[in-house]
Amino acid sequence: MKYMMMMNAPGGPYRIFDWSKKDVEAHMAFMHSFNKDLTEAGEFVLGEGLSGPDQAKRVRADEKGAPITDGVFPESKEFLAGFWIIDVESPERAYELAAKVSAAPGPGGKPLNMPIELRQVMSGPPPKE
Amino acid sequence: MTRSLDVRAEHLLRDLTPQVLGAVIRRFHDFAACEDAVQEALLVAADRWPREGLPDHPRAWLIRVASRRMVDHFRNEEARARREAVVAEQSPQHAAPADAAVDPEHDDSVVLLFMCCHRALTTASAIALTLRAVGGLTTAEIANAFMVPEATMAQRISRAKQTIKDSGVPFELPSDRERGERLSAVLHVLYLIFNEGYTSSFGPNLHREELSSEAIRLARIVHDQLAEEPEVAGLLALMLLTDARRAARTGSTGELIPLNEQDRTLWDRDQIAKGVALVSATLPKGAVGPYQLQAAIAAVHDEAERVEDTDWPQILALYGVLKRMNDNPMVVLNHAIATAMVHGPGAGLELLESLDRDKRLHGRHRLDAVRAHLLELAGDVEGALERYETAARLATNIPERDYLLKQAARVRQERGRRPV
Numbered sequence: 128m129k130y131m132m133m134m135n136a137p138g139g140p141y142r143i144f145d146w147s148k149k150d151v152e153a154h155m156a157f158m159h160s161f162n163k164d165l166t167e168a169g170e171f172v173l174g175e176g177l178s179g180p181d182q183a184k185r186v187r188a189d190e191k192g193a194p195i196t197d198g199v200f201p202e203s204k205e206f207l208a209g210f211w212i213i214d215v216e217s218p219e220r221a222y223e224l225a226a227k228v229s230a231a232p233g234p235g236g237k238p239l240n241m242p243i244e245l246r247q248v249m250s251g252p253p254p255k256e
Numbered sequence: 257m258t259r260s261l262d263v264r265a266e267h268l269l270r271d272l273t274p275q276v277l278g279a280v281i282r283r284f285h286d287f288a289a290c291e292d293a294v295q296e297a298l299l300v301a302a303d304r305w306p307r308e309g310l311p312d313h314p315r316a317w318l319i320r321v322a323s324r325r326m327v328d329h330f331r332n333e334e335a336r337a338r339r340e341a342v343v344a345e346q347s348p349q350h351a352a353p354a355d356a357a358v359d360p361e362h363d364d365s366v367v368l369l370f371m372c373c374h375r376a377l378t379t380a381s382a383i384a385l386t387l388r389a390v391g392g393l394t395t396a397e398i399a400n401a402f403m404v405p406e407a408t409m410a411q412r413i414s415r416a417k418q419t420i421k422d423s424g425v426p427f428e429l430p431s432d433r434e435r436g437e438r439l440s441a442v443l444h445v446l447y448l449i450f451n452e453g454y455t456s457s458f459g460p461n462l463h464r465e466e467l468s469s470e471a472i473r474l475a476r477i478v479h480d481q482l483a484e485e486p487e488v489a490g491l492l493a494l495m496l497l498t499d500a501r502r503a504a505r506t507g508s509t510g511e512l513i514p515l516n517e518q519d520r521t522l523w524d525r526d527q528i529a530k531g532v533a534l535v536s537a538t539l540p541k542g543a544v545g546p547y548q549l550q551a552a553i554a555a556v557h558d559e560a561e562r563v564e565d566t567d568w569p570q571i572l573a574l575y576g577v578l579k580r581m582n583d584n585p586m587v588v589l590n591h592a593i594a595t596a597m598v599h600g601p602g603a604g605l606e607l608l609e610s611l612d613r614d615k616r617l618h619g620r621h622r623l624d625a626v627r628a629h630l631l632e633l634a635g636d637v638e639g640a641l642e643r644y645e646t647a648a649r650l651a652t653n654i655p656e657r658d659y660l661l662k663q664a665a666r667v668r669q670e671r672g673r674r675p676v
Contacts, residue, residue: 128652129403169381169412172404214404216378250653251510 129172129214129248130221134228136208136241146234153232161228165213170224172212180206205242212248221245265305268314269298273392274477276318278364281427284326287371288417291389293325294318298392365390366481367429369474370438372416373445376423381416382445383452388413390477391470401452401467442478443491443547446471450495468499489538490548496531497554500524512655516563528558549578568597585614589626601634621650625660632667641667 143151158176165171183206185197211228215221225245230238273294280290297318311317372386384402387393393401399409430438453468475492482488504518535551553574560566572594579591588611596604608627617623628643644664651657 166408167411167415169384169404169408169415171408214380214402214408216380247652249651249657251655 128216128218128221129212129250131246131248132211132213132221132225132228133207133244133246134209134211134241135205135244136239137205150232150234150236153236157231161231165211165224170213170215170220172214174209174211176209177207262306265302265310268310269301269318270392270473272315272318273298274365274368274390275315275363276322277389278368279319279362280322280326281368282362282364283323284330285427286326287427288414288421289329290322290326291417293322293329295388295394296325297322299394363481364427365477367427369442369478370430371420371425371427373442374420374423374425374438375441376419376425377416379445379448381412381419382441383449384409384412385416385420386445386474387449387467387470390474393470439482439485439487443487446475446478447491447495447547449474450498468495468502471495472499486538486541486543487545487547489534490545490551493531493535493538493551494547494554496527496534497551497558500527500531500558506655510655512659514659515557520561520563523558528555531555532559544577546578546582549574549581553578566597568594572598585611585617586622588614589622592630593626596630596633601630604630605634619650621647621652621656621660624650628660628663637667637671641671 143154146154162171162174165174181199183199186194187197189195213221213224215224222245225243229241229243231241233239276297277290277294280294281287284290300321301314301318305311305314368390369386372389373382377385384398387398387401388395395410395413396406398413399406402409429435450468450471453466453471472492472495475488475495479488479492501515501518501523503524504520504522505513507513531551532555535548535555538548539552553571556567556571556574572591575587575591575594579587588607592604592607595607605627608623608630611617611623624643624647628640628647631643632640641664644660644667648657648660648664651660
């Protein structure tokens with residue numbers, strides 16, 4: 128079963144720009160090795176990091192269908208920092224992986240314990256009746 | 257790594273894969289390395305055969321090419337061992353015995369299947385390994401069918417091979433003591449592959465429906481060699497009888513068409529006849545098991561030319577036997593539907609109550625979907641609507657979810673039209 132695993136970084140403490148070089152490196156090394164482990168376990172489908180919320184745009188169509196873009200949201204409390212699609216044997220395995228990412232190291236090497244949102248990916252055409 | 261080859265040669269290669277792999281394993285033992293060598297030989301064949309024509313003895317040709325790869329493999333291993341200054345004291349047990357060890361008629365396909373479907377593997381790994389080592393599919397094709405990157409699938413397969421190596425499963429048919437359990441693991445994996453096969457071309461993934469055909473092909477191989485096993489015949493019959501409805505099961509945009517609304521003229525009558533013959537020949541032999549019963553139920557459905565001709569009392573009786581044999585909640589659900597068709601929706605709804613506390617159905621849509629249907633039959637429109645909506649929220653399959661949403665919308669609309 129496939130899940131989308133969304134890493135929601137709090138707007139507060141996850142100010143990676145304020146971290147020491149050592150902490151940033153430890154965080155990146157963690158993510159790198161997490162992705163490598165996922166691939167080696169045969170569970171990795173897709174994983175991407177997203178640019179910061181100060182780059183985000185909200186887009187709506189006007190009456191003619193043309194895009195209207197809306198502001199910058201640097202003050203949001205929580206933002207989507209990255210996501211994965213994983214393919215696992217059970218929901219329990221998905222929880223386990225989410226907990227692992229949640230505990231990614233932050234400042235001073237302390238676990239961030241970020242909220243990770245898990246959503247099951249819907250499957251395609253129907254199983255046989 | 258996708259092969260391009262005319263269909264005939266492609267089929268021949270796929271059919272020969274397990275036989276060639278079996279022969280190479282008998283000679284060199286190392287399952288993981290042999291499996292890689294055979295895949296390489298298949299690629300060489302796919303490249304050369306279309307240009308140079310089929311060799312006179314394709315099977316012997318493939319065994320020879322794969323064996324050469326194995327010899328290279330051991331040479332490289334030895335060279336590496338020397339470089340790493342690990343004194344190669346091992347006796348040359350890897351060295352290939354004479355060609356005579358390969359019996360050209362011997363077929364190890366079923367032995368291989370027992371190995372690839374071993375209980376030590378997760379189901380996802382067993383499926384992947386079976387499709388590659390026995391089915392002769394490339395890693396890219398398997399990755400494509402399951403919509404994961406090729407590197408991920410390659411890892412899944414290589415871990416599966418490692419697990420087999422670590423578990424020390426011998427390359428031979430299981431002993432009589434283990435046979436029943438091991439066979440049921442094989443049949444379960446084939447059944448899962450069959451169910452993975454989508455029923456229509458949908459989205460970016462046009463190859464997926466082929467998994468059903470592949471499962472049928474593999475089940476045929478097992479049946480050819482273990483014809484005396486009634487559950488093998490039962491599974492093959494079940495696949496044929498279910499797959500026969502393939503063309504009627506989905507509409508033009510991939511939407512789900514339930515059994516009672518299918519255009520039965522689209523059913524494959526020829527395949528139905530084969531499935532019916534198979535299950536009819538098997539049932540009287542005794543040792544009736546769940547696959548034979550499910551095949552018998554599928555046969556009763558398939559033999560009804562119109563939905564109103566369905567012999568529900570017989571289906572109910574068959575589900576009754578299946579229910580005693582198997583405590584799967586899906587069987588209880590289907591038994592409740594059959595009960596409703598014979599004794600009215602109230603009787604069916606009563607049976608569903610026993611499932612309310614079944615944890616295996618918790619958070620899944622099926623119980624609500626069936627209850628919605630039976631409530632509607634019983635005239636409880638409000639109850640049906642509520643259950644259809646719940647079922648739609650819980651469904652994790654898009655066409656099923658869409659079907660349930662449409663049912664809910666239809667009931668809502670019909671309710672609106674009723675005089676208050």
